[in-house]
Amino acid sequence: MANSRLSVAIHILSLIASKPYEQITSDSIAESVNTNPVVIRRMCGLLKKGGILTSRAGISGATLLKSPADITLLNIYLAVQSKSEWFAIHDHPNHHCPIGSKIHPTLNNAFSTIQQSMEKELAQITLQDIMDEMDIYSKI
Numbered sequence: 001m002a003n004s005r006l007s008v009a010i011h012i013l014s015l016i017a018s019k020p021y022e023q024i025t026s027d028s029i030a031e032s033v034n035t036n037p038v039v040i041r042r043m044c045g046l047l048k049k050g051g052i053l054t055s056r057a058g059i060s061g062a063t064l065l066k067s068p069a070d071i072t073l074l075n076i077y078l079a080v081q082s083k084s085e086w087f088a089i090h091d092h093p094n095h096h097c098p099i100g101s102k103i104h105p106t107l108n109n110a111f112s113t114i115q116q117s118m119e120k121e122l123a124q125i126t127l128q129d130i131m132d133e134m135d136i137y138s139k140i
Helices: 005-018 025-033 037-049 074-082 103-122 127-134
Strands: none
Touching: 005 025, 005 037, 005 074, 005 127, 025 037, 037 074, 074 103, 074 127
């Protein structure tokens, strides 16, 4: 099953950024994402811990700590996604097999290269770029 944390986080941040003067509740965000508000609150907690969102106790809603043009998809990715989850390698290959004995170091090298390329690309795209592509301000 594909991990959708990054896309859900981008969805949440796009909603919050599109209504900077409103306090959007986790219930209304959950309705847009089509998930449970608990999932949204958990994700907002990760984004807060990652230095992207801020919120105040007892007041619903959250605020971006930076402008959407200053938040890259890499910032979001690093806040919500464990690096180890993207390219997991199966456990306990047979070390007596010529493939099994070499698969871990080989895949670690390949996956590391892919991860670095992916992160470089994510660093080039901002939340504002995503919002501009959706033409979000004209539709909300």
